[in-house]
Amino acid sequence: MRSVPLTWLYAPGDRPDVVAKALAAGADVVVVDLEDAVAPDRKAYARAATAELLRDPQPVPVHVRVNALTGPWGPADVTALAPAPGLSGLRLPKVSSPSDVVRVARRAVSARGGSPPLYALLETALGVEHAHAVATAHPALRGITLGEADLRADLGVREDAGLDWCRARVVVAARAAGLAPPAQSVHPDIRDLEGLEASCVRGRALGFLGRAAIHPRQLPVIERAYLPTEREIEQAERVLKAAAATQGAQALPDGTFVDAAVVTAAHRTLALAHKR
Known part of the structure; x- marks a missing residue:
């Protein structure tokens, strides 16, 4: 495992079989997703299955993207999963202010006795505006990055280049806060490997380091793009x-x-x- 991850592979929390395959796929970090990848009627099962998985340490660092902090499932996710021995980090969706991070950290401390590493996803205009404040909100916060699908919808951006200012903003905020460079958001078309490669080259030029993936076939493309030639x-x-x-x-x-x-x-x- 690299000390600086380059690949973060998402897997749906209500599909233990897919999570098992993700753990063997060669990613630096596996992100078990309880949010967008899980239907509402499967949320409780996904949480329970993930808690069962993380009862023991895993061969690859495992992060969990919990549900939205303001909704009915997010706080329960944090309470259930923060104490898990196999948990390496919590990814927090739709963070819009420092108080979001502090609230999760306090809940995690109550459940665990200390907060696991936290990673904030900025997915709205307000979140991007507060990027540096979020990045310095709590000592447990280890990284920030964008959630570009939701950010596109919030901003009404159609062209990819329309997000470049937000990308640069997050890179600068992370550096100013003393955090690692952010990883790029996912490339949603798993068949478009040429587009993924071009996008990674662009992301590297903007100051990102590594990328989230939604399919194992994307992993070698991301690695090639981000490792030095x-x-x-x-x-x-x-x-x-x-x-x-x-x-x-x-x-x-x-x-x-x-x-x-x-x-x-x-x-x-x-x-x-x-x-x-």
Whole structure:
């Protein structure tokens, strides 16, 4: 398992067979979904099945996306699952303010004695506006990202590029809060691997790191897009070699100017490359 996850594979909580396959699919994190993937009349069963699964530690970190915090199921999900030994994190949908995170953390502490890692999904205009406040709401919060399907509906955005400002906003907020770079939201067409790859390349350029998936066939595409290329690795090694040979800034033969910021980026590239 990578210390920095690149792939987050969703599986419906009311389908234990699908969850079992997801755990063996090679994702860095499996996200058991109790929200959008589960019909209302299956919510209680999905919660119980997930609690049963997480009675024991799992071979892959397992996060659970609970139901909406303001609805009838979300608080019960947190209370039931927070104490589970096999739980590695809770993903909180439709977070719109810091108080949403604090409320879940307090409920989790009451049930568990301490909160599991929390991850906030920003899926409305208000949530995006409060991105940094959400990212710094509680010490248990370990990450923020977008829920793009709901955000598109809220904003009335039709073209993919219409979400780029929101994407950049979340990347900056995460960095300002000292959190890991956010993972991209899912690519909903599991057959469109070319589109997925192009979207991942775009996401990487915007500062995202890794991506959520809804089918195992998407995992290798995401990995290829987010792992450094051989050329990027070679360039990073040249940068660090040059930096070690001199105290000040300098230019490489190819014209690359090496200073502290470039050295930091090179270290980040090689750290990720070593997770292949």
